[in-house]
Amino acid sequence: MARQHLLALTAAATLALGAAAQAQEKLKIGFLPGVVDPFYQVMELGVNKAAEDLGFEVVTQIPPTWGVEAQTPILDALVARGDLDYIITAPVEKDQMVAPLQAALDAGIKIITVDTFLGDGDYVGGPVTFPISYIGSDNVEGGRISARGLAEAIGGKGKVYINSTNPNVSSVGGREQGFAEVMAKDYPDITVIGPDYNLDDPNNAAQQTGAVLEREHDLAGVFGTNVFSAQGAGQAVINAGLGGHVQVVAYDATKDAIESLNNDVVTMVLAQKPFDMGYMAVQFAAADAAGVTSLPKRVETGFAIIDKENISDPEVARFIYQVPGQ
Ligand code: T6T
DSSP: OOHHHHHHHHHHHHHHHHHHHHHHOOOHEEEEEEESHHHHHHHHHHHHHHHHHTTTTEOOOOOSSSSSSHHHHHHHHHHHOOOEEEEEEESSSTTTHHHHOOOOOOHHEEEEEEEEEESTSTTTTTOOSSSSSSEEHHHHHHHHHHHHHHHHHTTOOEEEEEEEEEEHHHHHHHHHHHHHHHHHHHTTTEEEEEEOOOOTTTHOOOOHHHHHHHHHTTTEEEEEEEEHHHHHHHHHHTTTTTTTTTTEEEOOOOHHHHHHHHHHHHHEEOOOHHHHHHHHHHHHHHHHTTTTOOOOOOEEEOOOOOTTTTTTHHHHHHTTTOOOOO
């Protein structure tokens, strides 16, 4: 190859790389989680830290309530700004958020889903493939772990009740599924009641759990599938004076859940890794913008299983959802 030609190519490559770096420098990312709660607030810390490390700008909008009616207009407004390159979001419904997010993509904004997914979550061969990736918990497995924890706590027999948030949400739906699966397969002497749906309101969760406790005098355990469900379920057990008698397994490591663990109301807390989800999602945006084409379509972030025996271990306690100033 003539030297001149080589030089020209090198210059072109340098220019292209420079352009990519510049494009990356200017990345503007929308962050649209599900609802205001400690889980997503910790995720926001992860998003912000990665954005700071990479020099990106983030526009965060957190819906005050859970649901398609709350999330869609906020998403539409983020799209209408016209300045976002990526949106990192937790779709609040598996099917109904497909069209609004497809519209965002059609407007030139790439989508990364965190914590919850669209369709069946199989972005390679499933019905929805346009998101770059799903980064979050394996919630079916989390439900299985919760079932085993609760089954052990109640001695392998009796009635257990599931309190959850909404139908057709991949995260809590997966937890309900994994929980019911293990109980049906491995614990023939356990009967599962529910789920009731509290619509992400801990007061509803407390009322619903209280009603079940009144109706089912021999209830042995409760599985609260997220922050609000576990909080309300724990409260109902306390209100009924049944702390330590009715066992509670709490998904999500809030301060409230840990307090209930320390007070013997909750037997096991399953901590997700929202900081990791947020941080990695921004890294994925950076990698995609830089031309990386082999990003995994699904990244499972794992859990920390917290109980009274390991809670004082700093390697475990670091997964409690800590929001500065709260
Ligand atoms: O449990 C988390 C999250 O994983 C779920 O998708 C919705 O509820 C939480 O945000 C907790 O409130």
